[in-house]
Each structure stands twice: as structure tokens, then as C-alpha cells.
Amino acid sequence: MFIQQLINKLGSDKVNVEDSVLIRHSHDESPHESVKPDVVVFPENRQDIEGILEIARSHEIPVTPYGIGSGLEGASIPIHKGISVNFKNMKQIIDFSPEDLTVTVQPGVTRVELNQYLQEYGLMFPIDPNTDASIGGMVATNASGTTGVRYGAMKDQILDLEVVLVDGTVIHTGTKARKSSSGYLVTNLFVGSEGTLGVFTEVTLKLYGIPEETIMARCTFDTLEMCAKAAQAISLKGIPILRLELIDQESIEEINRQNGYHFPEKHSLFLEFAGNKQIVKQEVEHVNHLLHELGCENWSVSNDPREQQELWRARKELSLGFVQEGMDEVGADVCVPVSKLSELLIYARKLIQDTGLRGGVWGHVGDGNFHTLVLFDPNVEGERELAESTNEALAKKAIEVGGTCTGEHGVGIGKIKYQEIEHGPAIKVMKGIKQLLDPYGILNPGKLF
Amino acid sequence: MFIQQLINKLGSDKVNVEDSVLIRHSHDESPHESVKPDVVVFPENRQDIEGILEIARSHEIPVTPYGIGSGLEGASIPIHKGISVNFKNMKQIIDFSPEDLTVTVQPGVTRVELNQYLQEYGLMFPIDPNTDASIGGMVATNASGTTGVRYGAMKDQILDLEVVLVDGTVIHTGTKARKSSSGYLVTNLFVGSEGTLGVFTEVTLKLYGIPEETIMARCTFDTLEMCAKAAQAISLKGIPILRLELIDQESIEEINRQNGYHFPEKHSLFLEFAGNKQIVKQEVEHVNHLLHELGCENWSVSNDPREQQELWRARKELSLGFVQEGMDEVGADVCVPVSKLSELLIYARKLIQDTGLRGGVWGHVGDGNFHTLVLFDPNVEGERELAESTNEALAKKAIEVGGTCTGEHGVGIGKIKYQEIEHGPAIKVMKGIKQLLDPYGILNPGKLF
Structure with missing residues (x-):
């Protein structure tokens, strides 16, 4: 019934239940189990998002945003089914101010598309998660990547978000000024929230001159x-x-x-x-x-x-270099204080060696964030567990030395198990905020906690 | 009775009700009306803070943190009386890691004290609000200042806060890693919150090499x-x-x-x-x-x-240059998109000129933040209102062009009236968070909203 309501509200061209489409929205690039949504919607503007949330609310149907599906922790997998919201038709540049070095975009614009648009003005957006992710997805995971050592993460590059809350309220979290001490600084509450607190409809970013x-x-x-x-x-x-x-x-x-x-x-x-x-x-x-x-x-x-x-x-x-026909892989994404980096790198290298599996270690060492990748044969009993054990040991070690289980990929499904260890009593505050902003529990349920 | 309990809990040397002490904690550097607290406490550690909050909670007594009293919007004025918490005995350097370029301090350490400590290691903490404020106060107001054009505001320089919540829970909002995508990014919720969401007991800051x-x-x-x-x-x-x-x-x-x-x-x-x-x-x-x-x-x-x-x-x-015997002053602290800067500077200059009063315009124009100062004679009828009218017109104009009513001084008492205009429906989220974290309404009541 809610699918028919979505069609009535948005028009049938924006609502899709074809199996091939559902399958495409059932997974990201992580090894987490695929789950097909009931329906995929393709909103074009804020009004569409408001309509989707209205219907989701009245039927208590889960809503899970989907960027380009390049996530590495399953954040866009609709594990409780419901509505997958694909932003590919929300690619408008809403406001571009070269003199302010700011741009406001819909969340479906990808990083490369944005930079192509900016190029002729001599400007760029610097965050580079090593894939052509959507800006919305990058906000949702607090992405960073190779330029993080200079530009930090998405949280450092956002001036304002327009967010539709689950009750239909539309808020702006900031302004277009470079800084502010007004109200609570709520922007970063939504950055990295993986669609669990509201749906982004506009993102205002800082820009930089293309280097000479x-x-x-x-x-x-x-x-x-x-x-x-x-x-x-x-x-x-x-x-x-x-x-x-x-x-x-x-x-x-x-x-x-x-x-x-x-x-x-x-x-x-x-x-x-x-x-x-x-x-x-x-x-x-x-x-x-x-x-x-x-x-x-x-x-x-x-x-x-x-x-x-x-x-x-x-x-x-x-x-990709490590990828091999018939082999699966698991990867870590820890970030530690730089003084602990060599200890952790050596620890990671040894963890991999001890498994006897093939794997590599690399990362954005300027900010203490690094990754591992361990290959395993899914058909050999025990190999998956062996590969995953390196991940688990490394995440726990990172937290133990004052770091984090995820430097840039996000929590999604895979890092839920480390949240209590890493955040301790702060989890209570986080859960309180989730409850405050999503009392129905329909915004990307099953993620983060 | 609660004062006796404070003495019993903390020891009499940490609790003071002398009138001169109460007077000193009744105001900051703003022109807002002074209000004396019932008592001033001088905690030395987290346990003291926990004790203070326990007593405040059980009697529903307001708790207002006090750094060095250099605030410009009255955030540390205990307008509903109660307990003023002075951090001057919380100056410990808890953890210093030169290899990580991080330091963890108690909130009472001042900016200059911190830089004196760091100097021999060739390091510095760059945020400079043009006064020797306490680090805790700088966190509480999201201070910035003259170096904001390169280093942003306090919100950009904090890795972790230890906060005692009103219910006694002690949380850490982050880790010592340079970045993280784990959990909700709650650090910046507390930055700029002016003591209304919890009491800071530790602050972990990013450091930088002293330039050659x-x-x-x-x-x-x-x-x-x-x-x-x-x-x-x-x-x-x-x-x-x-x-x-x-x-x-x-x-x-x-x-x-x-x-x-x-x-x-x-x-x-x-x-x-x-x-x-x-x-x-x-x-x-x-x-x-x-x-x-x-x-x-x-x-x-x-x-x-x-x-x-x-x-x-x-x-x-x-x-200070403008200060004159017998004259009072009001000042603005707007921040606007840089493209609007010249328009607003000219507007501010004209506003002052039209009043016929003496005043100046200056600011951190690299990030769009600037101040005005208008002198008035408190004994001449109508002059205060005339001076204040420039502030009001400028704040509203700043919001109108996409900026903020306060770039770095904070909301305190003076900017409450602009919160609805600037934040619109986001105020509801902010108030929800306040209610979540301070259901008793005893943490610096009467500020921000």
C-alpha cells in the first residue's frame, strides 16, 4: 500500500520495484550480506523527500539513503527492507559563490562531477575518498581520504546542511558564514550520521583555488x-x-x-x-x-x-590490485595517534603474516589513518574467520591506544560491535539524540547502534 | 543548606561566599547587568565537579561555569544565581604528547599559560581571542580571533572533551586520533554550548610547531x-x-x-x-x-x-583605545560570507555615522568576521538605545545576507533575541538536545535560548 502511495505522491517514474533495481540497492562494496529494499525511490527535490518521509512515517517503513553504493561498511544496505532513497536525480548546483569559495549542492552530485563543474572557475573541492562518491554519501560517512592530512574530513568542510527531519521539519544546521558561535553547532551531529538522523537535501561546502x-x-x-x-x-x-x-x-x-x-x-x-x-x-x-x-x-x-x-x-x-578471482577480502580502517602509528603498522603487518593469508597495509599516514586488506578463500573453512580476526584485533588495539575503529569508512554494520568499547557512556548521549530525532526508529534502522 | 553540603563535600577552602568574591563572579566584560551567585566554588578535579553537580541536582540549583570573566556576552553571569564554578584551580596539563601534536588540559589553563608551557618544546596552540582566556571558556564560546583565517575556531582544534553530564555521567566526546567516523560526532555539540549541556573537565587540543x-x-x-x-x-x-x-x-x-x-x-x-x-x-x-x-x-x-x-x-x-572615562560601549560581532563583507562594512560604518556617536569598525576580515564598537554616555537619555540600535540593525542584516549574529563571542544573554531569526526550526532540535542533556534546567539557565 505504501508503494502505491509513493507512486501517487511522486509519480510512477520516480518509484521502482524491478528486481534488478532492488538488487542493485541491496549491497554496497562491503562484504556485508545483501538485503533488497521493498522499493527504490528517485526523488528530485526536497518536496519529494518530504513526501517520502510523510509516507514512511505514517506506515513506520524504514528509509535508507543510497548514494552511489561505494560504501565499505554496509551503511546503505536496507537491512530492515523498506524504502531505498537513491539521490542520482538530485544533482543540482543550487548556489555557487566563487567570491565566497562556497557551493551549495543537492546530495546526489558526485565528487568528480562537482570538481568538473568548478574547474572552469579555477576552484576545487578537495576531499577525495578514492572513489567518485556522492557528496551526500561523503557527508553521511564523514569521508576523508588521501587529502585528509591537509583538509581533514568532510566535517571540516561543511558550512551548512539542509536536513529534512523525520517529522517533516526542514532545518538548516549552519549559515554561509565561515564561522559562527550562534546556537548549538549541530552540523557535525549530522555529518557521519549515516542517514540515521534525517535526510540531507542541500549541502554547503567550502571550496579552494586549484593550486598553481x-x-x-x-x-x-x-x-x-x-x-x-x-x-x-x-x-x-x-x-x-x-x-x-x-x-x-x-x-x-x-x-x-x-x-x-x-x-x-x-x-x-x-x-x-x-x-x-x-x-x-x-x-x-x-x-x-x-x-x-x-x-x-x-x-x-x-x-x-x-x-x-x-x-x-x-x-x-x-x-583492486589484491582482488583475485574467487577470493574475498576484509579490510580495516583504524586511525590512531600518530605516535602509535609505527607500533600499529607493525602489529597489523604481523597479524596478517600470522594468518598465512595474503594482504597489505597502506594508508593516509599523515593523520594516523591506515587500512589493511586481507584476502581469503570463502570456500576454505575457517579462512573468513581468520581474515576477520585480524580486523577485530586491529580495531581493538587501535581503541586501546587512544584511537578509533573507523577513521573514515563509518560504522555501518561492521563497526557496531566496537561502539560500546570506543565510546563508553557517550553511547547513551548518542542513543538519546537518535531517539530525539527519530522516535519512530525508521531512519536507516540497524546502523551505528 | 546546599552551601553547607558543598563545604562538607569539597572542603571549606573550595567554597566561598564572601561578598567581594560574589561580586567578582557577577559580571564579565560585557555591559550586561551583574547578578551575584549565591556561592562560588573552586574545584580542583573531576571528582569535585561530580560532587558539585550531585548537590546542584538534588536541590535544583543553577550551575554557571566561570573561566576568567573575559566573556563579551554575559555567558558566565549567573542570572538565576546559584553556584558559580571558577576553574582557576584546574590548571593541570594532564597529558602532553609532542609526537602527536596534542595536549590534554584541565579547562582552567589559560591560552598564554598553555603557550608558555609548550614553548620549550617548540610547539604552540594557535587560537587567539585577543585576551588570555581560559581554555574551558574558549571551548564554551567556540572562540576564534585573529588567527581564525588560518586555524578556524576552537571547534576545529578539539579532538576530545571529557564532560560531566548533569546526571553525573562522565563522557568522552572523541578520541586522541586526528579523525574518526565512529558514532555521532558529538564534540562540537559541546563546543560553543556555554556550559548549558555539561561541565568540561578535560580538553584535548591539536598543537602546531612554532613557526620558524x-x-x-x-x-x-x-x-x-x-x-x-x-x-x-x-x-x-x-x-x-x-x-x-x-x-x-x-x-x-x-x-x-x-x-x-x-x-x-x-x-x-x-x-x-x-x-x-x-x-x-x-x-x-x-x-x-x-x-x-x-x-x-x-x-x-x-x-x-x-x-x-x-x-x-x-x-x-x-x-581599549576607544574607552573613555564615563562612557559606556556596545559592540557587534557579526560574521558574513566574504562576498558580503564590503557591503556590511560600509553599512556598519554608516549606521555608526548616522547615530552621531563615536565608534570604530575592525575585524578578522579573512573569514568575514568583524566587530563594531560604539561609545555612548549612559547619562544622556536615549544614547544607549541609539548605540544598541546599531548592533541590532547589523546583526539582523548579517543574518539576512546568510551570515550569523555572532562570529566568535557567543550567544550568552545578548544574542538570544536573534536565535529564532538565525536558526529557524533548527531551534527545536537545539532545545530538544538541551532538554535531553539538562532535564533539570540547572546548567547555566537563561543562556542561549
């Missing part, structure tokens, strides 16, 4: 510890590096083997500098000097866009 | 609009300038007259660059070139610490 010059560098170190120390040294010097990625030796070997690259097969740092030409040149020299003092080898610099693309393609292909 | 080189510059422009455009141009170029302050001609005249300086008497920008020696030199040259293209005059650069100190002292003395 971009210089890429890579180098190797003998040990993971030296890599971690090098990352630390750069941040201690306050150099506003754009990207600072660690890739362990095993992953470099994998990239070379799978994709025909010839990177030196040692623990490596990939670095990117961006800004004014003269300033960037100084930064590169400064870091070059610094890293050589810390024992780096194979230092290689390029400002050739083709070479740079190749290098970052190699980095992007990393998780 | 600091270069100061100043220059003048013919119009306020040219100043605003220049500020905009610098941010569009992505130059990580440390300070970028506008001081209008009238204020420069005032500074010269009161303090014997000889600054060129035109609308001025005061700039500060900080970082690696070579990089900063490049930045200064870059900005010099840029500003001259935009018509700046009287460009003057200095890396002499004494000259720099003089310049920033002049800036700091600005609000």
Missing part, C-alpha cells in the same frame, strides 16, 4: 617505523602537504606484479605538494632534505602530470 | 571595499596567512591619538605570515604583488619582533 603547481614525490624506507617517523616529522614541521600515503612493501610488490609498474619494492611514501609555484618548490626541497636526514632512499620527484597520474592510479588500484 | 619565521606587514586602502576585496583575493589564492585584520580609518585615528602611534590614517590591513623561512618569504612577496595590483598603499614589512609586537599591541589596544 602540483609536485609529486615518492621515496622508500627500510622499515615501516621509519615511514611512520617520516610522516610525523613532516607534520611536526607544519608543512601543508596535500597527500602523504604509506604503502607497505607487500602492497608495492602486488601493484608491480598486477599492473606492470616498476616501483622499488620497499616500504614507500607517496607524497603530493600543491600550491603557489615558488612556495611548493620550497616545500619539496624542505621535505626532501628532511626525509633524507631520516634515511629515505629512491627519492623521485615529478611535476609531469602524466607521471603523477600514473603514480596515483597505482595508489588507487591498490585495493 | 614570522613576518608582519601593514598597508592602507582608500576604501573599506578595497580592503574587503584584498582580503578576498588572498583567500582565493589559498595563501595560508596567519592573521589578516582590517582596521577602519576612524579606529586608526583613535589608536594614534590615544597611544601615540603614527600609522597612516586610512583604512588599513594588518597582516601576519608565519612558517618556514623561505616559504614565508615567498608568501609575503606574493601577497605584496597581489595587494599592489589591488591598489594598496603604504605597504610596510617587518620581521623585527619589537616592531611586530608594537603593531599587534596597537591592534589589541583597539577596543
Whole structure:
């Protein structure tokens, strides 16, 4: 009955129950179990969202937002079925103010689409989660990625959200001013909330000038510890590096083997500098000097866009590089205080080695966030559990040393089990807020808690 | 009776009812009416705070935190009397990790004390609200100030808060990792909450290396609009300038007259660059070139610490410069999208001129935040209302163009009347959160709403 009401309210072209469509909305890129929604809706504007929530409310039907399905923790899987809300028809640029370095978009715009739009104005939006995610999805998971060392996470780049609450109230969480001390700062309550507190209809983002010059560098170190120390040294010097990625030796070997690259097969740092030409040149020299003092080898610099693309393609292909026909994988996403980074990297490497499984360690070491990927054969008994045990041990270790079980992927389904350990009594506050804003319990139920 | 209980619980040396002490805690630096608390307590640790809240809860006595009393909106005035909590004996550095660039402090440590402590490690905490405020007070108001253009506000510099909730629960809002997508991001809910949601007992802050080189510059422009455009141009170029302050001609005249300086008497920008020696030199040259293209005059650069100190002292003395025996003052604290800055600056200047009163306009124009100060004679009928009318018109205009009524001072008492206009239906969410976390309504009652 609610599906017919959705059709009446939105029009039949915005409501889909075809099995192929339901299947597409039953999973993301995580290994979590697929669940098909009852229906997928394709709203075009805030009025459509208000209509969807009105119907969902009156029938107490779950509502689960869906960006492009690139999530890694199952946040968009409608585990209690109901309505999957696909934002692909909400791609409007609502307000663009180059003089303010701000843009207001509907949540369906993807990161690459936004940057294509901005390019001719010499501007960019810097957060890069290594996939062409929707802005709404990036807000919902507090995404970050390779540029996090300079630009932080989504929470640091949002001035205002328009949110439709479950009771139909439309709120703005901020203003278009760069800062404010007015009211409670509720914007970040919604950032990372994975659709559990309201549905986003507009996102106002900070923008930045496209840097005049971009210089890429890579180098190797003998040990993971030296890599971690090098990352630390750069941040201690306050150099506003754009990207600072660690890739362990095993992953470099994998990239070379799978994709025909010839990177030196040692623990490596990939670095990117961006800004004014003269300033960037100084930064590169400064870091070059610094890293050589810390024992780096194979230092290689390029400002050739083709070479740079190749290098970052190699980095992007990393998780794909490990993928193998018939094999499944699990991955971790811990973030720890930088002083604990080498300890945790070595711990992660050892965890993987002890399983006898293939896997790699890499990450955005500038901010202490790193990932593992462990391959297992789903047909060999015990291998999944073995692979997952590395994840669990690493997440708990990260929390133990003052870090978090998820630096950027979000909680979704997979990290629920660590929420009590990580947040302790603060969970009570979080659950109170959930209850306050979703008394019906219909907004992406079964996630986060 | 509750005062005796406080003495029994904390010891008599931590509880004070002397009139001089009550008077000192009855006001801050704002013109809002003084109200004496019933008692002032001087806790030393979390256990003391827990004890205070237990007693306050059982008698439903208001609890109002007090930092150093430098607030500008009356947030620490105990308008419903009760307990004023002074943090001057909570100055411990609880955890300092130079390798992580983090420090955890009790809220009573002041900004200058913290920087003195950090200095020998070559580190600093950059937020500078132009007074030696306590860290707790700075968290409570989401303070920012002259370095906001590079470092944002307090909300951008906090990794974790330990908060004692009104029911006695002790929570941590974050971790010591640089980023996280775990749970709801509740840290910023408490930042800027002015003691209305819980009492802070620990604050974990991000730190930065003391820059190798600091270069100061100043220059003048013919119009306020040219100043605003220049500020905009610098941010569009992505130059990580440390300070970028506008001081209008009238204020420069005032500074010269009161303090014997000889600054060129035109609308001025005061700039500060900080970082690696070579990089900063490049930045200064870059900005010099840029500003001259935009018509700046009287460009003057200095890396002499004494000259720099003089310049920033002049800036700091600005609000004092206007102070005059027997005269009172009111000030605004709006923040607007940078594209609206010149319009609002001109509007503010005109508002003041139309009153016939003396006053100035200055601010942190890099992020769109600026202040006015209007002097009035409290003994001349109608002058207070006239002065206050400029504040009101400016706050409303700021909200109208997409900005905020308070960029950094907070709501306290003075900005309550703009909350509905600025936040609209989001007020309902904010009030819901207040009700959730303070069902007794005893945490700094009468503020924010």
C-alpha cells in the first residue's frame, strides 16, 4: 500500500520495484550480506523527500539513503527492507559563490562531477575518498581520504546542511558564514550520521583555488617505523602537504606484479605538494632534505602530470590490485595517534603474516589513518574467520591506544560491535539524540547502534 | 543548606561566599547587568565537579561555569544565581604528547599559560581571542580571533572533551586520533554550548610547531571595499596567512591619538605570515604583488619582533583605545560570507555615522568576521538605545545576507533575541538536545535560548 502511495505522491517514474533495481540497492562494496529494499525511490527535490518521509512515517517503513553504493561498511544496505532513497536525480548546483569559495549542492552530485563543474572557475573541492562518491554519501560517512592530512574530513568542510527531519521539519544546521558561535553547532551531529538522523537535501561546502603547481614525490624506507617517523616529522614541521600515503612493501610488490609498474619494492611514501609555484618548490626541497636526514632512499620527484597520474592510479588500484578471482577480502580502517602509528603498522603487518593469508597495509599516514586488506578463500573453512580476526584485533588495539575503529569508512554494520568499547557512556548521549530525532526508529534502522 | 553540603563535600577552602568574591563572579566584560551567585566554588578535579553537580541536582540549583570573566556576552553571569564554578584551580596539563601534536588540559589553563608551557618544546596552540582566556571558556564560546583565517575556531582544534553530564555521567566526546567516523560526532555539540549541556573537565587540543619565521606587514586602502576585496583575493589564492585584520580609518585615528602611534590614517590591513623561512618569504612577496595590483598603499614589512609586537599591541589596544572615562560601549560581532563583507562594512560604518556617536569598525576580515564598537554616555537619555540600535540593525542584516549574529563571542544573554531569526526550526532540535542533556534546567539557565 505504501508503494502505491509513493507512486501517487511522486509519480510512477520516480518509484521502482524491478528486481534488478532492488538488487542493485541491496549491497554496497562491503562484504556485508545483501538485503533488497521493498522499493527504490528517485526523488528530485526536497518536496519529494518530504513526501517520502510523510509516507514512511505514517506506515513506520524504514528509509535508507543510497548514494552511489561505494560504501565499505554496509551503511546503505536496507537491512530492515523498506524504502531505498537513491539521490542520482538530485544533482543540482543550487548556489555557487566563487567570491565566497562556497557551493551549495543537492546530495546526489558526485565528487568528480562537482570538481568538473568548478574547474572552469579555477576552484576545487578537495576531499577525495578514492572513489567518485556522492557528496551526500561523503557527508553521511564523514569521508576523508588521501587529502585528509591537509583538509581533514568532510566535517571540516561543511558550512551548512539542509536536513529534512523525520517529522517533516526542514532545518538548516549552519549559515554561509565561515564561522559562527550562534546556537548549538549541530552540523557535525549530522555529518557521519549515516542517514540515521534525517535526510540531507542541500549541502554547503567550502571550496579552494586549484593550486598553481602540483609536485609529486615518492621515496622508500627500510622499515615501516621509519615511514611512520617520516610522516610525523613532516607534520611536526607544519608543512601543508596535500597527500602523504604509506604503502607497505607487500602492497608495492602486488601493484608491480598486477599492473606492470616498476616501483622499488620497499616500504614507500607517496607524497603530493600543491600550491603557489615558488612556495611548493620550497616545500619539496624542505621535505626532501628532511626525509633524507631520516634515511629515505629512491627519492623521485615529478611535476609531469602524466607521471603523477600514473603514480596515483597505482595508489588507487591498490585495493583492486589484491582482488583475485574467487577470493574475498576484509579490510580495516583504524586511525590512531600518530605516535602509535609505527607500533600499529607493525602489529597489523604481523597479524596478517600470522594468518598465512595474503594482504597489505597502506594508508593516509599523515593523520594516523591506515587500512589493511586481507584476502581469503570463502570456500576454505575457517579462512573468513581468520581474515576477520585480524580486523577485530586491529580495531581493538587501535581503541586501546587512544584511537578509533573507523577513521573514515563509518560504522555501518561492521563497526557496531566496537561502539560500546570506543565510546563508553557517550553511547547513551548518542542513543538519546537518535531517539530525539527519530522516535519512530525508521531512519536507516540497524546502523551505528 | 546546599552551601553547607558543598563545604562538607569539597572542603571549606573550595567554597566561598564572601561578598567581594560574589561580586567578582557577577559580571564579565560585557555591559550586561551583574547578578551575584549565591556561592562560588573552586574545584580542583573531576571528582569535585561530580560532587558539585550531585548537590546542584538534588536541590535544583543553577550551575554557571566561570573561566576568567573575559566573556563579551554575559555567558558566565549567573542570572538565576546559584553556584558559580571558577576553574582557576584546574590548571593541570594532564597529558602532553609532542609526537602527536596534542595536549590534554584541565579547562582552567589559560591560552598564554598553555603557550608558555609548550614553548620549550617548540610547539604552540594557535587560537587567539585577543585576551588570555581560559581554555574551558574558549571551548564554551567556540572562540576564534585573529588567527581564525588560518586555524578556524576552537571547534576545529578539539579532538576530545571529557564532560560531566548533569546526571553525573562522565563522557568522552572523541578520541586522541586526528579523525574518526565512529558514532555521532558529538564534540562540537559541546563546543560553543556555554556550559548549558555539561561541565568540561578535560580538553584535548591539536598543537602546531612554532613557526620558524614570522613576518608582519601593514598597508592602507582608500576604501573599506578595497580592503574587503584584498582580503578576498588572498583567500582565493589559498595563501595560508596567519592573521589578516582590517582596521577602519576612524579606529586608526583613535589608536594614534590615544597611544601615540603614527600609522597612516586610512583604512588599513594588518597582516601576519608565519612558517618556514623561505616559504614565508615567498608568501609575503606574493601577497605584496597581489595587494599592489589591488591598489594598496603604504605597504610596510617587518620581521623585527619589537616592531611586530608594537603593531599587534596597537591592534589589541583597539577596543581599549576607544574607552573613555564615563562612557559606556556596545559592540557587534557579526560574521558574513566574504562576498558580503564590503557591503556590511560600509553599512556598519554608516549606521555608526548616522547615530552621531563615536565608534570604530575592525575585524578578522579573512573569514568575514568583524566587530563594531560604539561609545555612548549612559547619562544622556536615549544614547544607549541609539548605540544598541546599531548592533541590532547589523546583526539582523548579517543574518539576512546568510551570515550569523555572532562570529566568535557567543550567544550568552545578548544574542538570544536573534536565535529564532538565525536558526529557524533548527531551534527545536537545539532545545530538544538541551532538554535531553539538562532535564533539570540547572546548567547555566537563561543562556542561549
